[in-house]
Amino acid sequence: MSKDTFLKGAFILTVAGIVVKIIGSVNRILLSRLLGGEGVGLYQMAYPIYLLALSISSAGIPVAISIIVAEKLALHDYRGAKRVFHISLGVLAATGLIFTFLLYYGAGWLIEHQFVRDVRAYYAIAALAPAIFFVTVLSSYRGYFQGLQMMTPTAVSQIFEQLFRVVTMIALAYLLLPRGLEYAAAGASFGAGPGAAAGLMVLLYFYWRHNSEFQHHMNMQPKVRQESGFRIVGRIIKLALPVSLANIMLPVVSNIDLLIVPPRLEAAGHTVEQATESFGYLTGMAIPLVNLATILTSSLAASLVPAVSGAYTLGNKQSIYQRTATAMRIANLITIPSFVGMWLLATPISQMLYGTPNAGICIAILSVGIFLLGFHQVTTGVLQGLGHTTIPVVNMAISAVVKIIMSWLLTAMPELGIRGAAWATVADFGVAAVLNMYFVYRYVGFSINLTDTFKAALASAVMGGTVLMVYDAMMTYTLHNSISTLGAILSGLTVFGIVILLVGGIEARDIEQIPKVGSILAKTLRTLKLLRR
Structure with missing residues (x-):
């Protein structure tokens, strides 16, 4: 096959x-x-x-x-x-x-x-x-x-x-x-x-x-x-039940947000209408952008599961380690620049997509969650591939408790309000990611590669400076916000791509894995001396 x-x-x-x-x-x-x-x-x-x-x-x-x-x-x-x-x-x-x-x-x-x-x-x-x-x-x-x-x-x-x-x-x-x-x-x-x-x-x-x-x-x-058929069904249930619980937990946590955030905003001094409006900025505008930015990491997680499972069955620990390391490196190349770009352009993006700048503060805070959520998704894929499907759902439950407590306390603070609820969501992603990483290190021996992370962070920093300069320059010439935002994003992506190639943050085999065009693209980049052999 x-x-x-x-x-x-x-x-x-x-x-x-x-x-x-x-x-x-x-x-x-x-x-x-x-x-x-x-x-x-x-x-x-x-x-x-x-x-x-x-x-x-x-x-x-x-x-x-x-x-x-x-x-x-x-x-x-x-x-x-x-x-x-x-x-x-x-x-x-x-x-x-x-x-x-x-x-x-x-x-x-x-x-x-x-x-x-x-x-x-x-x-x-x-x-x-x-x-x-x-x-x-x-x-x-x-x-x-x-x-x-x-x-x-x-x-x-x-x-x-x-x-x-x-x-x-x-x-x-x-x-x-x-x-x-x-x-x-x-x-x-x-x-x-x-x-x-x-x-x-x-x-x-x-x-x-x-x-x-x-x-x-x-x-x-x-x-x-x-x-036997009974044993197979038993194994399917044993592996699937924790994953099902995790899927059920997502809407449950969302409903808990519905029960906690608006009343606590009212406790902070908001009217009912203001609380509903702020809640809409957080859940209806900011969170979907975070989910959009992590499409690749969720796909990495889905693809990792059978790859890790097959290697684990054969006792090939080196293969598991290499696949985990590759997945984390690719995740960094997506989530770190996404975090930086969305943090810097939060208000312009809010205005461009939703016709209001008011969701900007929620988008900026939740942009931190892009890196943490991507981290959580990849580590979940590794743990599931190892057959430890219960561990991620337990970690999600612990992080959900942290989120509930923080949402209750921070959202009611007048100086924070909806920002407190946003930070509680970031903490939810962060706690789940850190707990998952502990178990990945325990079972695989993998820890964060500081060199790869630094390269992605460096390229993202250069990209961030470019994004701000291009946006300000285009707005100076009284161009529309949407045009300026798209121009800044495209410029930032171009600069990030060039810098990450120059610092060696992308390997040839990564490019070659892109369907249909990977081998041609890798050959072209080698010719331009932008890709290591």
């Missing part, structure tokens, strides 16, 4: 993640214009319930499958890998069907018991039910391909899923709008089903395309005793 290196796989997933984000942004704009605030509100009442049901039914399963499949392939046990996939597929198909019926028939119960207070949201909740089955089955295939260290099927399916989802959402919302806002919101919700079905069709194509080659390996393999 043709495998991607973990770095190439990360690049593939990153490109897909960016495309998915762009399509999603277009969708939010069109849906908001079509349904207005009230219609989007009905849709948003249904969607968190769907995500919760999905988290319980399947979240964590792809990670577990990828770990076990990678273990089997490392031992050349192709029959075992296929057996893991078939068992997980059967289990997930059953659980997906169960949760589909639970959500469909439970929609009325949620309305009746006022867990959802607007009765019009019933149609949107029920319309999301079919998607659970398709997404749950989809997760089994994605876990299987990721275990094979083939990231292209997952990446392509993500793009097709999002594209079909958005097209169906907008089309049905538009067609059903004359019947009423609740039916239009339901049409938008229903789009998740066809989207997941399209993604599944893509994965079925890749499965059919590669199955004959895999079957050949199975036929050539000598017979070995296979694990």
Whole structure:
């Protein structure tokens, strides 16, 4: 089977993640214009319930499958890998069907018991039910391909899923709008089903395309005793449960923010309206930018899991160390300049994207969290690949407690206000990252490479000076803020790229792993004497 290196796989997933984000942004704009605030509100009442049901039914399963499949392939046990996939597929198909019926028939119960207070949201909740089955089955295939260290099927399916989802959402919302806002919101919700079905069709194509080659390996393999089905299911549950808990914890922490931050802002002297506005700047504007900046590190984490798992199965500690070091170095090349650029241009970015400078202070503070969150994501991928899936979720729970305490104390201080809540979020990322790093050092022996970090920091500092000069110069000539901000960002990226090449912060093998253009780009940079041989 043709495998991607973990770095190439990360690049593939990153490109897909960016495309998915762009399509999603277009969708939010069109849906908001079509349904207005009230219609989007009905849709948003249904969607968190769907995500919760999905988290319980399947979240964590792809990670577990990828770990076990990678273990089997490392031992050349192709029959075992296929057996893991078939068992997980059967289990997930059953659980997906169960949760589909639970959500469909439970929609009325949620309305009746006022867990959802607007009765019009019933149609949107029920319309999301079919998607659970398709997404749950989809997760089994994605876990299987990721275990094979083939990231292209997952990446392509993500793009097709999002594209079909958005097209169906907008089309049905538009067609059903004359019947009423609740039916239009339901049409938008229903789009998740066809989207997941399209993604599944893509994965079925890749499965059919590669199955004959895999079957050949199975036929050539000598017979070995296979694990029982109960043992495989037990291992999947053991590995997946902590990951599922971590996925559930994210919306739980967000809801805790909702319960703590606005009241504590009021305690600091804000009116209800001011508290709501500040909370929107933090959670609706600043945090999405942090998540956007860490697309590559989350992709690195996903790609690391099977790569580390396979090496761990073979007892290859040196390979685990090298892959961890490479992932951390690449993460630094993304997160450190992103932190510096967003810190310096926080207010202009806020004005450019959201039409207000008021989110600038939250963006500036949370920019520190880009480096820490990227650190946390990569170390989580390493620990999961080692089979220690419980450790990251325990560390997340500890960091969440720290965040709650800091949010309660700092947000109520009049001199801090929403800045206190932002710093509490940064502390949340930081504590989780430090705790993860302790365990990575304990199990892998890896610690932060100060030389690589210094090179990234030096290039980022030069980039930061360039960003400020270009922005100020362009604004002096009365250019629009958006043009000046984009000009500063592009100039900063160019300078960072040149400086990091000059100081030797990027290796030839890193460039060569970029899909399609990597080898050509590396050769060109060598010719220009900007890349070490």
